[in-house]
Amino acid sequence: MDGFSITPVDQPLRAPIVILAFTGWSDTGTVTTDTAAHLVQTYGGTRFLEVDPEDYYVFTDVRPTVSIDESGVRRLHWPENRGDIVRTGTGEHDLVVIRGVEPNLRWRTFATRLAEAIVPLQPFLVCTLVARPAATPHTRPVPVTGSSADPRLAARYGLGRSLYQGPTGILGVIHDVLRGYRLDLISLAAGVPHYLSIDENPPATLALVRALEPILGFRVPEGDLPERALAFIERVNEASRGDDQVGTYVRTLEDQYEEDDEDDEGAVDFEEPGDSELPSADDILKDVEDFLRGTGDR
Numbered sequence: 034m035d036g037f038s039i040t041p042v043d044q045p046l047r048a049p050i051v052i053l054a055f056t057g058w059s060d061t062g063t064v065t066t067d068t069a070a071h072l073v074q075t076y077g078g079t080r081f082l083e084v085d086p087e088d089y090y091v092f093t094d095v096r097p098t099v100s101i102d103e104s105g106v107r108r109l110h111w112p113e114n115r116g117d118i119v120r121t122g123t124g125e126h127d128l129v130v131i132r133g134v135e136p137n138l139r140w141r142t143f144a145t146r147l148a149e150a151i152v153p154l155q156p157f158l159v160c161t162l163v164a165r166p167a168a169t170p171h172t173r174p175v176p177v178t179g180s181s182a183d184p185r186l187a188a189r190y191g192l193g194r195s196l197y198q199g200p201t202g203i204l205g206v207i208h209d210v211l212r213g214y215r216l217d218l219i220s221l222a223a224g225v226p227h228y229l230s231i232d233e234n235p236p237a238t239l240a241l242v243r244a245l246e247p248i249l250g251f252r253v254p255e256g257d258l259p260e261r262a263l264a265f266i267e268r269v270n271e272a273s274r275g276d277d278q279v280g281t282y283v284r285t286l287e288d289q290y291e292e293d294d295e296d297d298e299g300a301v302d303f304e305e306p307g308d309s310e311l312p313s314a315d316d317i318l319k320d321v322e323d324f325l326r327g328t329g330d331r
Contacts, residue, residue, distance in 0.1 A: 035139075036085035037146045042118055046127040048157035050249060057135030058202030061225045062234040064164035068241040069132040073117045075254050078130060082116030082150050089114075089136035089143055116150065124251035129154055135203045144203070144210040151211070158217045160248055161204045164237055167224030170286035171269050175240035176224040182212075186219055190248060195220065221245065228282075229269065235261040 052072060054065035072078075090112050097111045114133030121127055129151065136143050151159070169176055179192035187194055208218055221244050223237045239258040246252055273279040 035142055035146050036088040037150065038083045038085070039150050040081045042081055042154065046118065046120075046129070046154060048125055049127045049129050049154055051129040051131065051151055051154075051156045051159040052162065052245075053159065053204065053207065054130075054132045054162040055135045055203055056133070059135075059161075059163045059165070059204050061164045061166050062229070062237065063232060064223055064225060064234050064237040064241060065162035066132045067233060067235075067238045068162055068245075069130050071238065071242060071256070071258065072128060072253065073119055073130050075256065076119045076121050076128070078117030078119045080115055081118050082114075082131065084114035084133065084143075086112045086114075089138050090134075091137040094137055095134060121249075121251065124249060126157060126249055126251075128249075129156065140203060140206045141210075144206045147207060148210045148214060152214050152216070156216060158219065158248070159211055160245070161208065161218070161220045162241060163204070163220055163222035164225050164234075164241070165222060166227035166230075168286060168289065169224050169226055170283050170290055171226045171229060171236070171266060172283060172287060173290045175234075175237045177221060177240050177244040178224070179219060179221050179244070181219040183217065186217055190219060192219060219248070221248070226286075235265045238262075 052069055054060065054069040056063055056066050060066055095112050097109055100108050100110065102108055112134040114131075114136075116129060116131040119128035119130055131147070131151075167176065179190060180195040181187045181190070181192050182195045184194065186192065204220075208220075211218060221241060223241050223244075225234055225237045235258055239255065239262045242253050242255060242258065273283065
């Protein structure tokens with residue numbers, strides 16, 4: 034019904050924490066969906082939820098893609114939304130990892146059906162992942178902040194209060210529906226250098242993985258993420274080396290980063306875009322983005 038296919042979970046989960054990540058409005062550089070995929074790949078997952086894209090997408094806006102596999106066969110890939118049961122075998126919590134592509138249509142139906150799949154699993158906590166452009170330099174640690182509209186949860190996990198008002202994405206709609214079920218809801222957000230608008234950002238993915246650990250109560254194996262993050266930074270440095278404009282711009286962001294770090298009095302809410310305008314670096318750093326797109330890890 035409504036495109037959702039749900040497989041019953043045959044064994045009870047241990048106080049499951051639900052992780053939600055969607056490309057689009059809240060996922061700069063596929064950082065959040067890469068984080069969700071890392072959790073599934075690390076511990077192994079059993080798919081329990083699939084969504085038929087036919088009811089939720091305008092395919093001229095979110096187009097299917099084609100690829101050629103190792104045997105030379107052309108494959109068609111539709112926008113995918115899926116949920117995996119992840120039994121971690123460590124700590125006190127299993128995971129329910131839901132990731133996909135922000136839909137174009139029928140958001141209320143999508144969010145309602147997703148909630149109906151989540152609630153019977155009796156989640157201990159729901160954590161949405163966000164990655165937003167920020168005026169932060171690639172030479173410094175990626176800032177990750179957390180927020181919750183519930184002061185009790187904000188105090189428990191050391192988060193800021195979510196005070197954003199304005200346009201929202203699918204995560205905001207899902208939050209609203211889940212709130213009606215009185216579930217505990219928090220959000221973690223990575224601030225991604227706004228001048229690196231490319232398809233991946235391993236340093237930000239690694240930062241989100243590490244930020245999840247106090248929430249989950251156990252350390253998540255990082256695999257090759259540290260090496261990929263280091264290689265990414267080295268590639269950005271190589272792309273910008275010798276360009277005085279780029280160097281000056283990054284140093285300006287570094288100075289601002291240090292000032293913000295000294296003045297920080299709590300978490301900043303990156304759940305949604307703020308009112309302030311990020312400085313434009315389109316012309317200055319276009320060569321950096323072109324270089325990275327041409328030498329990607331994937």
